[in-house]
Structure formats: structure tokens, C-alpha cells
Amino acid sequence: MLMSGLEAHPDREEDYRFLHSMLREKKIHLLFKIHERLKLFKKRRPSPAQEHAATLVSNLMENLIHQDCTDEVTELVAIMSKPHLKSLLSVHDAVAQRNYEPILPPIPDDFVADEEDSVKIVSLVITKEPLGATIKKDECTGAIVVARILKGGSADKSGLIHEGDELKEVNGVSMEHRKPKEILPLLARSKGEVTFKIIPAFHKEVPASQRKKLFVRALFDYNPDEDPTVPCKEAAVGFKRGDILQIVSWDDDTWWQACHHGDGESRAGLIPSQQLHERRVALQRPRALFKPRTPKAPDEAQVLDDVDYRAITGFHIAGLRRSFRLGRKGSVARETARSRRWSAGVHSSISPPTYIQVVPYHKAPTDWHRLVVLVGPSGVGVSELKKRLLISDPDRYAVTVPYTTRERRQQETDSVDYHFVPLHEFEENILHHRFIEYGRYKGHYYGSSLDSVNRVLADGKVCLLDMHPSNINRVCKAEYRPFVVFVKPPRIEELRLTRRRAKFICEEEEKNPVRTFTEEDFDEMIDLSESMEREYGHLFDKVLVNGDIAVAFRELKAEVLKVIEADVQWIPTEWVCPSPKTARRSCSHLTGWK
Numbered sequence: 001m002l003m004s005g006l007e008a009h010p011d012r013e014e015d016y017r018f019l020h021s022m023l024r025e026k027k028i029h030l031l032f033k034i035h036e037r038l039k040l041f042k043k044r045r046p047s048p049a050q051e052h053a054a055t056l057v058s059n060l061m062e063n064l065i066h067q068d069c070t071d072e073v074t075e076l077v078a079i080m081s082k083p084h085l086k087s088l089l090s091v092h093d094a095v096a097q098r099n100y101e102p103i104l105p106p107i108p109d110d111f112v113a114d115e116e117d118s119v120k121i122v123s124l125v126i127t128k129e130p131l132g133a134t135i136k137k138d139e140c141t142g143a144i145v146v147a148r149i150l151k152g153g154s155a156d157k158s159g160l161i162h163e164g165d166e167l168k169e170v171n172g173v174s175m176e177h178r179k180p181k182e183i184l185p186l187l188a189r190s191k192g193e194v195t196f197k198i199i200p201a202f203h204k205e206v207p208a209s210q211r212k213k214l215f216v217r218a219l220f221d222y223n224p225d226e227d228p229t230v231p232c233k234e235a236a237v238g239f240k241r242g243d244i245l246q247i248v249s250w251d252d253d254t255w256w257q258a259c260h261h262g263d264g265e266s267r268a269g270l271i272p273s274q275q276l277h278e279r280r281v282a283l284q285r286p287r288a289l290f291k292p293r294t295p296k297a298p299d300e301a302q303v304l305d306d307v308d309y310r311a312i313t314g315f316h317i318a319g320l321r322r323s324f325r326l327g328r329k330g331s332v333a334r335e336t337a338r339s340r341r342w343s344a345g346v347h348s349s350i351s352p353p354t355y356i357q358v359v360p361y362h363k364a365p366t367d368w369h370r371l372v373v374l375v376g377p378s379g380v381g382v383s384e385l386k387k388r389l390l391i392s393d394p395d396r397y398a399v400t401v402p403y404t405t406r407e408r409r410q411q412e413t414d415s416v417d418y419h420f421v422p423l424h425e426f427e428e429n430i431l432h433h434r435f436i437e438y439g440r441y442k443g444h445y446y447g448s449s450l451d452s453v454n455r456v457l458a459d460g461k462v463c464l465l466d467m468h469p470s471n472i473n474r475v476c477k478a479e480y481r482p483f484v485v486f487v488k489p490p491r492i493e494e495l496r497l498t499r500r501r502a503k504f505i506c507e508e509e510e511k512n513p514v515r516t517f518t519e520e521d522f523d524e525m526i527d528l529s530e531s532m533e534r535e536y537g538h539l540f541d542k543v544l545v546n547g548d549i550a551v552a553f554r555e556l557k558a559e560v561l562k563v564i565e566a567d568v569q570w571i572p573t574e575w576v577c578p579s580p581k582t583a584r585r586s587c588s589h590l591t592g593w594k
């Protein structure tokens with residue numbers, strides 16, 4: 001309107017020059033835009049504010065023509081130069097002109113009529129973010145198909161490409177007779193956008209709200225850079241044992257999709273499925289286990305029946321009585337146990353630790369502290385670490401007092417060193433499943449009871465308990481929420497170096513209860529540690545290598561503090577809703593997710 005007005009008065013050169021200079025300024029350019037829009041407003045039903053703005057703009061237009069910049073111009077320019085308004089206008093213009101959409105290539109002329117329905121052209125704008133899709137060659141048809149869409153990636157967010165879609169063309173290049181690896185450079189070359197011609201696969205969209213949220217704790221370390229079988233390294237997610245992962249897709253038998261918990265916005269990546277990891281470990285296992293030894297003739301082992309293997313004891317510090325872990329056996333018994341372990345390992349079908357399904361547990365102020373359970377092979381330093389923790393903060397930590405049927409000795413105090421109970425009482429407690437661990441040694445029973453744990457916890461203290469890992473399931477309940485620390489020996493060289501002056505305490509009734517570690521003790525400790533980790537690794541929340549005792553203690557203390565003070569604790573789902581079939585805390589209940 002304005003320009004046509006100027007054209008109508010070509011002799012008004014001054015007006016024209018003035019307007020020209022104003023137009024070069026962006027502010028005036030914006031005024032024109034808003035003027036156009038306000039004209040539209042006027043046609044509808046404008047609000048008083050819009051009407052005022054429209055009047056201002058009209059006045060301005062008039063004034064521009066008559067070279068008369070009034071207060072209205074100043075006011076309007078001030079309004080229009082506000083950054084948020086400027087951006088709003090420019091976004092509006094971009095949307096109004098629909099210039100955000102890529103220009104699609106024309107539909108090829110050679111489409112046959114019935115193909116038209118099934119082919120779709122998808123254009124994706126490439127950003128710094130990866131496309132988030134993997135492709136493969138369909139072995140039957142030879143077609144290139146989308147193998148996976150990674151949740152949260154560009155392809156997933158677009159909602160236009162799906163698993164199973166067949167790629168006919170990428171950026172106009174036919175996919176016929178191509179190998180997947182030839183297609184990646186094509187994608188890499190696309191600047192700004194990439195266009196796919198696709199034959200869509202039939203798929204049923206599951207609304208995000210209906211997708212179940214599934215969290216797991218990883219029970220092994222995974223580094224995609226060291227995995228030659230991962231379909232696409234860039235699309236994989238690495239993790240450490242103990243990390244909480246959110247599984248977003250477990251549709252595939254071999255590769256699941258997951259993201260680290262807390263990275264809500266991050267894209268999901270590939271992780272080995274439970275099945276894949278189990279298969280891999282099974283393939284490695286025979287090699288790892290092939291360490292045959294010649295067992296010596298069993299003698300002492302016959303004294304220890306299957307229950308008794310848990311029941312070896314020997315205490316020397318009041319309040320720090322040992323529990324009933326596998327340990328402290330004579331060398332012959334150790335050999336027998338070792339050979340039994342080895343054959344069990346070869347023939348057993350124990351599932352390796354993979355993932356365990358977990359749920360967040362929000363700690364209430366009245367809740368008991370988590371039970372801190374220490375496990376490890378005999379001599380590794382469980383008692384030493386427990387003692388240091390106790391001494392470091394006796395108001396916070398406490399240990400349980402064990403039960404025994406043996407006679408009280410002169411220097412011992414009842415309920416401090418042991419609860420001394422008669423045989424019938426002990427046996428009654430066994431019948432009522434009151435013991436976490438118990439066993440018989442030299443004709444006497446020894447045991448750790450759930451009651452004694454409860455007493456420590458009810459006192460508001462953190463209960464430190466050591467036990468054999470086979471008994472951990474006794475305390476795997478929401479009320480105890482055990483935090484299990486596996487104390488592991490360092491490599492043999494460091495073990496020799498650090499234990500030079502250490503004393504190995506044997507059974508108190510032995511003639512020479514204190515001796516130094518031998519090479520055989522070190523071998524035994526490492527062997528036992530390996531088999532414990534193999535068999536019970538899925539139960540361990542933390543693996544602590546006890547090389548330098550000061551370092552190990554510091555690490556343990558920091559970890560325990562962190563865990564007991566955390567408001568949200570990730571605990572196995574089974575502790576809150578136990579499944580009748582799976583009595584132990586294990587990863588086996590992950591099967592059947594699909």
C-alpha cells in the first residue's frame with residue numbers, strides 16, 4: 001500500500017529517499033511485517049491492545065509518508081525492538097512461510113500405481129546428533145532394512161522410520177545390490193538433510209505411556225570398544241558393574257537398548273542382552289575353569305557334612321566374633337572343597353551375573369539402616385575391615401553376638417562374647433529358622449541369628465555382618481536391604497607383598513592358632529575368591545580389592561556411608577514383590593521379559 005502510494009507520487013523524491021533509508025533499518029522492516037499482520041487482525045475481532053497497535057502502525061505509515069516521525073513512531077520502534085518480540089515475529093514468519101520444511105524431491109515418474117501406496121519419502125534434517133539407526137541386509141530378500149531404531153535418536157524422534165522398513169534409496173542413490181557398509185559413507189556425505197525412499201514395514205506403535213519402565217543394575221562391566229561383535233560401536237552404551245540402567249527396548253534377543261539412569265534426555269544405545277552375555281560367558285568358562293588339581297584323600301572333610309561346611313569358627317576379639325563363613329579349614333579339607341568346587345564349576349549350569357531388575361526404594365526416616373554384609377575367602381581381611389569400621393565410629397556401627405552351645409570359658413562374658421545357650425534351645429532355633437548361619441565345630445554348635453541382627457538395627461545402628469555368600473538370601477528382604485561387599489584379594493604379587501607381616505588366625509582350639517600365610521594359603525584364597533565370584537557374583541553390590549589395607553578401608557567406609565545415607569536406594573524388585581518360583585536373589589527372573 002505504502003509503495004503504491006509512493007509510486008503514485010513520483011515527484012516526492014525526498015519522501016522516497018527517507019523511506020528507503022528507513023527500510024534499510026531492520027526495525028522498519030519489522031514494522032512493515034507487523035503492519036501487514038495487524039491488517040489481518042482488524043479483519044477478525046481485535047483485542048483493545050491489538051487495535052491500539054494497529055492504530056500506531058497506521059499512524060506511523062502515514063507519518064513515514066509525510067516525513068513526520070512522531071512519538072508514536074518512537075513508541076512503536078521501542079516495542080518492536082524488544083528481542084523476544086523480534087524472535088517471535090521471525091519464528092512466526094518462518095512458520096507462516098513454511099520455510100522450515102525441506103524441499104522434497106519430486107515423486108519419480110516411474111512409480112507403478114500399486115507401489116505408490118507402499119513407498120514413502122522421508123527427509124530428515126541432519127544435526128550434530130547421530131541418526132540413531134542401524135541397518136542390515138535381509139538374508140532372504142537381499143534388501144537393506146532398518147535393523148534398529150535407537151530410542152531418543154533423530155530417527156526415533158522423527159517417528160517416520162521404523163525397524164523393518166526397507167530402504168530403497170538414500171539421497172537418490174538406489175540401495176539395490178548394496179552392502180550396509182557402503183551406505184554409511186552416503187549418510188556421512190549428506191549435509192543438512194538426508195532423504196530416504198522407504199517401503200514401510202508393518203508395525204504397531206506402542207504409546208510411550210504404555211511402555212513399561214524397567215530398571216536394572218548391571219552386574220558386569222561392558223566396554224563397547226573392546227567388543228568386536230557390537231553391530232555399531234557408536235550406537236552402543238558402555239557401563240560398569242553396579243550402574244543403574246533403564247531398559248527401553250528388550251525386543252531383540254541379542255541387543256537390548258538402554259540408557260544410564262538419570263540421563264533421561266539422552267538417547268538409548270545398544271547393550272548386550274542377558275541371553276547374549278550368558279552365552280559369551282558360557283563359551284569362556286571352560287577355559288577359565290581348567291585348573292585341575294590332584295585332590296588329597298578326604299579325611300577331615302568327612303567330619304564336615306554338607307551343613308557343616310558353613311560352620312567353621314574361631315573368635316578372639318570380644319564383640320567381633322567371626323560368623324560362619326567357609327574358611328579356616330585344615331589343608332586337607334581345603335583341598336577337598338577345592339576339588340568339589342572345580343567339578344561343580346565344570347558341570348554346573350550356574351547363570352553368570354548379567355542384570356538384576358531393580359526398583360527405587362525411598363527411605364523413610366523411621367526405616368532401619370541397610371544391613372552391611374561382608375563376604376570373602378578366608379584370610380582376605382573381612383574381620384580386619386569390619387574391626388576398623390567399628391572402631392572408626394562405634395556410635396554408628398555395631399556387630400552381632402553369636403550363639404554357641406559350648407561351655408563358657410573363664411575370660412568370656414555371656415551376651416558379649418557369645419550367647420551361651422543349651423543344646424535343646426539351639427536346636428529349637430534351628431527348627432524355627434532363626435539362624436542366618438549355623439554349624440557344628442568340634443561337637444558344638446555356633447550360629448548367627450536374625451534376632452541379634454534385628455536388635456542391632458532396632459538400636460538405630462548399622463549392623464556389620466560377615467557370612468558365607470550362600471546364606472545371603474536369608475537376609476534378602478526389603479526390611480534389611482543388604483548391601484553386600486565382596487572382599488577380594490589383590491593379584492598374587494601384591495598379596496605376598498602386603499601380607500608379609502600378617503598373621504593367619506586358625507581355630508582357637510588348635511595347638512598353634514597363629515601362623516603366617518603360606519604360598520598355599522595365598523593360592524587357596526585366590527581360588528576361593530574366583531569361585532565365590534563366579535557362583536555368587538550376582539549377589540554382590542560392591543567388589544572391594546583388599547591390597548593396601550588403608551586404601552581398602554577408606555574405600556569401604558566411603559561407600560558404606562554413601563549407601564546408608566542415600567534417600568533413594570535401588571533394590572532388587574524381588575525384595576519388594578517376591579516371586580514364588582525364585583527363592584534367591586538372582587538374575588534368572590529377567591527371563592520372560594518379552
Ligand SMILES: Nc1ncnc2c1ncn2[C@@H]1O[C@H](COP(=O)(O)OP(=O)(O)OP(=O)(O)O)[C@@H](O)[C@H]1O
Pocket residue numbers: 322325327328376377378379380381382383384385498499502503504505546547548549550552
Ligand atoms: N590389606 C591387608 N594388608 C595386610 N594385612 C592384612 C590385610 N588385610 C588383612 N590383613 C591381615 O591378614 C590377616 C587375616 O585377616 P582377617 O582375620 O581379617 O581375615 P578374614 O577374612 O576375617 O579371615 P577368616 O575368615 O579366616 O577369619 C590378619 O592378620 C589381618 O590383619
